[in-house]
Amino acid sequence: MRTRNLMIAFAMTGFIFSTACADTKKENVHNETEKVTSDDVTEKEAVKKTPTIVGVAAANEDFSTLVAAVKAAGLVETLSADGPFTVFAPVNAAFDKLPEGTVAGLLKPESKDALTSLLTYHVVTGKFMAADVVKAINDNNGTFSIPTVQGGNLIASMSGDNVILTDESGNVSTIIMTDVAASNGVIHAIDSVVMPK
Structure with a gap:
């Protein structure tokens, strides 16, 4: 028991x-x-x-001219869409290098098509970080052709440690800040405005 x-x-x-x-x-x-x-x-x-590309640019005073141009071209909604996009964004000093009166002229309603063409020449479909751009340059013997949303191409190359963009008219711009994150892509700041043909 x-x-x-x-x-x-x-x-x-x-x-x-x-x-x-x-x-x-x-x-x-x-x-x-x-x-x-x-x-x-x-x-x-x-x-x-995380803001969209437009939100990130609007929050940075170095991009105030670019943001004004994006608004004037009616591209706010487009650049706030899902994307992803890579934007080579000219800083204010880049716009200041243009001949006097150029920016004011582009911001006029009658210049909307030219302004849209100019801005979309700075936009690439897809998200490409700085390392991706450098790899593409190295994998293609030192230059890489980047198709833009505008339809033209930018040529990326290296100058020392810097990535250089050459437009279809031979003008050159240097990427001065990379990998600025946005919810719908990435921004790389450039020191000169690149021009489509």
Whole structure:
């Protein structure tokens, strides 16, 4: 009888222990699920909180002329779309290099087509980080032709450690800041405006 009671006690202890373990496993699974869900939400929120290309440019005073031009050309919605896009974005000083009156003339309503052509010549479909551009240059014997949304091409090459863009008229621009993240692509700042033919 005493042996039987002892066996029952062991059985009960085993049952309680296994139930406790099962509860702990359920709790761990629940916690892991919560963690995964929480991480996913955090990542999605981070993407949502990162502005689009237009938002990033608008938040940086060095791109104020570019943003004014994008608005005048009616490209805000286009450059806020899903993309992804790579934008070679001229800084204000780049626009200042243009002949006097050029920017003012381009911002006029009657120049919208010319302005759109100019701006889309700075945009590439797809997201290309600086390392991608350098690799493409190196893989293609030192120069790489980049097709733009405008339809023309930019030629990328290296000058020392700098990536140089040459437009179809032979004008040269240097990339001065790379890999500025946006939710729908990436921005590389350039020091001169490149011109389509």
